[in-house]
Amino acid sequence: MSAPSQAAAPQPVAEETPLLEVTDLAVEFRTAEGTVRAVDGLSYRVEAGRTLAIVGESGSGKSVSSLAVMGLLPPTARVTRGSARLAGTDLLALRPRQHRAYCGERVAMVFQDALAALNPVHTVGYQLTEALRARRGLSRADARARAIELLDLVKVPNARARVKEYPHQFSGGMRQRVMIASALAMDPEVLIADEPTTALDVTVQAQVLQLLAEIQAERRMGLVLITHDLGVVAGVADDVTVMYAGRAVEQAPVGPLYAAPAHPYTRALLRSIPSTAGADRGTRRRLPVIPGRPPSPAARPSGCPFHPRCDVAQDLCRTEVPPLTGPAPARLSACHFAADVLANRPPETGGTHE
């Protein structure tokens, strides 16, 4: 059922312009083995004050698509299709310099590996305000005051003293807070956080997720949270995009998605999580698993890319790529049998594109 009633959050006005709308994004890499399509037609939208979780296994294209939106792709990569509109402006149509200027100001990103993202030779305070000094011409004194404010905002204790310290003097959790502070320096409208807590212990992860949720609610920021952890998604997301092999395979509000997935991949993922709640206590029943492994973009299966691993695949699935369409209001699924999956009944052979 629609469990997480987001009463405090704005109701999703259906046709309200989303803050960030990514449409049919495709990204290719030039590699030794030829061109590989890492992202292959991804669409999603984020609204003000809402959290969109993008879930998927490693290699599904979560990071590459975010880097594309931010204009931070490596030189071997190329956006071959699609748009990313921020309040109407297509970021992908901008010149690289404009693109990067736009991002950082209005869209910011937090990376998984905070230690790698921070420069070891500069103090935390210096890095926090580098952009502010460069772009807004803040004086040193003002920059320091702002850095302290930012560290306070992300609840780093004793901010006044800690702005003078170096990244290695911070713990993993504190470094991730610094990364978040740095992303917030320009007051962005949209924050993209790529696996911000994957490297952290659960107790520290809980602190960081709570902090993100607080800041997001306060500023009515659009938050894109990238993760592979379906527990984290359930805890913080309003809407969910499930990615597989470079595409969105399912999109839905979080409650309905968990209550009744409309794509076999989502359904299988949800079943495969070992629970701490002890539903299978004593029995030690085998974990339901998805056979095989995620395909590499160089060897993507024909038709529905999930078909070699799908427990309800039909002949049609081997040849026809299923479009992302709606089996029900507010639901999207890229499965020929989405309506059947949603209703939890076996697929009607032949397949109807409903």
Next chain:
Amino acid sequence: MSDAVLQVRELVKHYPVRRGLLRRSVAAVKAVDGVSLTLERGRTLGLVGESGSGKSTLARMLVGIEAPTSGQVLVDGEDVSRLSRAGRKQLRRDVQMVFQDPYTSLNPRMSVGEIVGEPFAIHGIDPAGGRRAAVGELLELVGLDPDHASRYPHQFSGGQRQRVGIARALALRPKVLVCDEPVSALDVSVQGQVINLLEDLQDELGLSYLFVAHDLGVVRHIAHDVAVMYLGRLVEQGPETDVYDTAQHPYTQALLSAVPVPDPAVRLAAGPSTGAPTAQPGLLGGIVLEGDPPSPVDPPSGCPFHTRCWLAPTLPEARADGDGRAVPEVCVTDVPALAPRGAAAAHAVACHFARELVATGVEA
């Protein structure tokens, strides 16, 4: 009578911290600081705890990669340190290790067949039927194609590489596998395959596992018994159901409540949620601990958890210490012993106030 295949008594590992020109030892990292535990034959003991709590150090001592500073490791009742070199080597065969990272733990220049058969060479053993056949059997046992023995690790996926690591660990027919985060580096969909394999092998071969993981869901699934580590010590230990359903140590409770559960009804406390708080573990209504675990170089006096304990400040015995955090004096002065508490005799907790925890039912 219990049938212990592996026992650890008061195991300690301190690493010296050296400074200056003379590399003088100025302090010690107390990675493992007095751990005792028992692994029963044919069962799985799950070991959980945050990063740096000493899980891997303990695991390495169990398989003999690391020598303890003090304490004993007993395999089938025999104290490993008291045996001759040859006897020790023999016993070591009985306890094998599966490593976390299938990407770095396999030698990239060796074929998978060579990797799996290497223990035979190291121990100068010629298995009946020859090494080649034995390697083929091992690969089959873990669900790999024996015809792929000539391939190299980079030609395998993460999950397959982890199977290679398991096959190698099984070569010498050990009684115990020490698995250090064997599925942490794998995708969820592949994790389950390896967990199922480990469970099948246990049933088939009567293996005993010490299973180290930070994922509490995975541990609950695979383990019969669970031990919780904090700063080099065990803070709670017992049958899986007791530790998960009636956790008594404030740290275990916090850990369980921090695990995000895949149920949107359990929402993050600070989020714009209006869902009613539940007694379930998870972020909503959960206990969010402050700060990070302290350094094992200079662990807190008394109860190592007292600097982060959420319970201590709420107790009537709490009184302010120098640092401004009011906790009962005994938490700062006395190390709580790991002692049986609760319904099951096997359920042990290291907290001066665990009894009160039961009485007040902090779970709700």
